[in-house]
Amino acid sequence: MQAGAEKKGVWERLxxxxxxxxxxxxxxxxxxxxxxxxxxxxxxxxxxREYFKMIDDLKPGSRVVLSYDLSFAxxxxxxxxxxxxxxHLLTKDVKIYICSFWEAGSDIAADDIKALNPEKNxxxxxxxxxxxxxxxxxxxxxxxQFASDVYKAFPTDYINKKxxxxxxxxxxxxxxxxxxxxxxxxxxxxxxxxWVRQWIAPFGIPYILGALGVxxxxxxxxxxxxxxxxxxxxxxxxxxYELLVGRRGVALAQQDPLSTTHxxxxxxxxxxxxxxxxxxxxxxx
Amino acid sequence: MVTDWIASVITALGPWFTAFFLLxxxxxxxxxNPWFRFAEATYLGVATAYTIGFNLDWLLSQWRTVxxxxxxxxxxxxxxxxxxxxxxxxxxxxxxxxxxxxxxIAVGTYIGLSLRTMVFAQFLHQIRATFIxxxxxxxxxTFNNILIxxxxxTVLLYFYFTLEHRxxxxxxxxxxxYTMMAGFGAAYGDTVMTRMALLIGQARNLLSHPPSFASIAxxxxxxLLVSDYLRVRREAREPIKGxx
Numbered sequence: 410m411q412a413g414a415e416k417k418g419v420w421e422r423l424x425x426x427x428x429x430x431x432x433x434x435x436x437x438x439x440x441x442x443x444x445x446x447x448x449x450x451x452x453x454x455x456x457x458r459e460y461f462k463m464i465d466d467l468k469p470g471s472r473v474v475l476s477y478d479l480s481f482a483x484x485x486x487x488x489x490x491x492x493x494x495x496x497h498l499l500t501k502d503v504k505i506y507i508c509s510f511w512e513a514g515s516d517i518a519a520d521d522i523k524a525l526n527p528e529k530n531x532x533x534x535x536x537x538x539x540x541x542x543x544x545x546x547x548x549x550x551x552x553x554q555f556a557s558d559v560y561k562a563f564p565t566d567y568i569n570k571k572x573x574x575x576x577x578x579x580x581x582x583x584x585x586x587x588x589x590x591x592x593x594x595x596x597x598x599x600x601x602x603x604w605v606r607q608w609i610a611p612f613g614i615p616y617i618l619g620a621l622g623v624x625x626x627x628x629x630x631x632x633x634x635x636x637x638x639x640x641x642x643x644x645x646x647x648x649x650y651e652l653l654v655g656r657r658g659v660a661l662a663q664q665d666p667l668s669t670t671h672x673x674x675x676x677x678x679x680x681x682x683x684x685x686x687x688x689x690x691x692x693x694x
Numbered sequence: 695m696v697t698d699w700i701a702s703v704i705t706a707l708g709p710w711f712t713a714f715f716l717l718x719x720x721x722x723x724x725x726x727n728p729w730f731r732f733a734e735a736t737y738l739g740v741a742t743a744y745t746i747g748f749n750l751d752w753l754l755s756q757w758r759t760v761x762x763x764x765x766x767x768x769x770x771x772x773x774x775x776x777x778x779x780x781x782x783x784x785x786x787x788x789x790x791x792x793x794x795x796x797x798x799i800a801v802g803t804y805i806g807l808s809l810r811t812m813v814f815a816q817f818l819h820q821i822r823a824t825f826i827x828x829x830x831x832x833x834x835x836t837f838n839n840i841l842i843x844x845x846x847x848t849v850l851l852y853f854y855f856t857l858e859h860r861x862x863x864x865x866x867x868x869x870x871x872y873t874m875m876a877g878f879g880a881a882y883g884d885t886v887m888t889r890m891a892l893l894i895g896q897a898r899n900l901l902s903h904p905p906s907f908a909s910i911a912x913x914x915x916x917x918l919l920v921s922d923y924l925r926v927r928r929e930a931r932e933p934i935k936g937x938x
Contacts, residue, residue: 432723439890439897485895486888512748546749553807564759572759602816606808610815622887626880634823636815643884644891663894670890 418691420684431677438673442665449668451661457649459639463590463617464494469502471589472582476604477507477514483596483621484517489660490619490647491594495521497654498539498592499531504578505539506588508563510551510599515544515567522568535568536576543567548599552607556585585612594619601628601637609636619647709903713910716896721914727921729914845873 417425467473475495479487498505507522509515518541527533542563545551555562559582560573573579581587591614593604601618609616615638620628622643631637641650644667647660718733761771777799783792824846830836851863852870859867900907 429724435893436897439894440901443894443898443901482892485898486891488895512745544748544752546752549807550803561760565755570755603808605815606811610811610819622884622891623881623889625884626877630820630823634819636819643887644894645887659895659898663891663898666894666897667887667890670894671886674886674890 418687420687423680424684424688434673435670438669439666442669443663446662447665447669449665451648451652451664453649453652454646456639457641457646457653460617460619460641460646461497461650461653463615463639464497464501464592467501467503467590471503472506472587473498473503473590473592474506474508474588475518476591476593476595477509477518478511478593478595478597478600479517480511480513480596481517486621486644486647487594487596487619488517489644489658490641490650491517492521492524492658493647493651493654493656493660494592494594494619496525496656499525499527499533500654506542506578506582507540507567508542508555509544510546510548510603511596512544512546515541519567536566537578540573540576540578541567542573549603549607552599552603556607556612559584585614588614590614591616592618595624596621597624600624601631605631605636710906710910713900713903713906716900717907717910717914720896721918724915724918725922727918729917844869849873 464473475498477491479491495505495507507518509518522539522541525531527539528535533539542559543566545555545562547554551562559579563573565572566576585608591604591608593600593616595601595618601620601624604616604618608614616636617639618628618637620640620642622645625642628637628640628642632640641647644660644663648664651658651661715733715736718729719737721727722730757771761767777796780792780796783789786792824842826839826842828836828840828843830839848866848870851866852874854863857863
């Protein structure tokens with residue numbers, strides 16, 4: 410050993426652990442509960458109940474906009490809640506207007522419609538009970554356009570490429586004021602602030618949303634201000650919502666690895682902090 | 695039908711493509727490598743093409759259903775297209791100024807539209823939401839409300855730079871710092887949940903088709919380990935530059 414070289418302690422070595430070992434541990438705690446589920450219990454939070462109630466309390470014949478404002482990257486977290494929300498809406502006697510201000514959103518919505526098969530499983534008719542209005546690329550400007558004139562924002566529907574006004578569901582619909590609820594499942598911009606600016610502030614439409622877990626600090630002030638009536642965020646809320654709507658899906662299946670990875674991250678945070686304090690104390694000595 | 699046959703082949707290969715590109719991207723956690731770079735470049739190309747294709751499709755549907763119906767509309771649509779094409783003058787040093795025309799239209803429209811309601815939606819409503827009763831129905835709500843009021847006021851004071859943060863302001867600054875730290879902590883927790891959910895979703899994808907996952911993982915991992923082993927051997931053989 411070189412003269413003057415000091416032997417490193419446990420805490421110092423832990424702080425210098427190879428990141429590849431951390432990734433390996435992460436893979437183990439993810440794959441293990443996916444292969445052999447543990448079945449950890451899930452409680453339902455008040456926020457998810459509010460979101461569920463907003464949809465469940467809709468009066469028959471209500472018009473609901475469901476906007477798929479998400480990309481493929483957000484699908485693992487938002488996919489389960491979009492599917493559960495669409496399922497919940499299809500079980501109600503309401504009219505559903507699906508749209509998107511993100512390119513991938515309209516494809517994801519089409520996939521969800523195909524997966525749920527509203528005609529066969531819910532007795533719904535396309536163009537009478539629900540419609541996929543497609544994609545508008547103009548982001549916030551498109552939302553404002555949708556609010557003032559739906560036919561300019563979405564001239565044709567997504568499935569048949571026919572003019573929107575030819576569908577029965579569009580009778581009596583011209584813009585934002587004709588809708589009873591706006592639901593946006595979103596993974597970024599355009600998303601919540603844009604909807605609030607173009608729909609909620611000028612028209613006061615009841616508005617609920619589903620977001621990525623990382624968006625909670627951004628959405629919470631709007632919820633406190635009453636602009637967002639209810640919101641669910643992240644895979645955990647999606648799993649709670651799946652339980653409430655009685656459709657066990659992907660989110661519930663992923664709760665075990667979500668818990669185990671969180672335990673691992675908490676462990677890393679604790680070890681990292683202890684290491685920091687111990688090595689700092691040693692340095693002071 | 696040939697198209698049906700191609701569609702069935704692509705559908706059958708779908709899980710293999712998914713597993714291959716996922717594992718190529720994940721291989722970055724081992725180290726930067728050609729697998730990762732290949733997947734990254736492919737993703738960029740595909741994502742850009744998808745966006746362009748989708749937007750062109752929307753433009754065509756607008757043309758077919760609205761803008762090709764009357765001569766006035768055709769003229770307006772052509773004008774809008776011409777203005778839109780001016781974006782490309784961003785790449786010309788000589789005519790760069792032309793690029794500013796569509797830019798100013800876009801910026802002006804966005805700012806005008808958002809400012810219309812921003813003051814109410816994102817300023818006044820938020821302030822009003824902090825006007826809450828200090829004595830609520832339950833002790834816990836009372837505690838929460840008092841905490842919200844104190845935290846909002848101290849954090850606002852934290853960003854008040856006209857006076858030096860000494861005396862009472864020093865203590866409000868410390869409290870505000872802890873308030874913000876709590877906020878950052880909550881944001882970090884939410885970020886962890888999102889990142890883990892994305893990873894779990896992809897892990898589930900991989901597990902849904904074990905043969906593709908296992909075989910591709912073995913190939914990628916083997917190449918990475920072998921290349922690392924060869925590099926270490928080569929470095930051990932080569933004399934250190936500048937050495938004796």
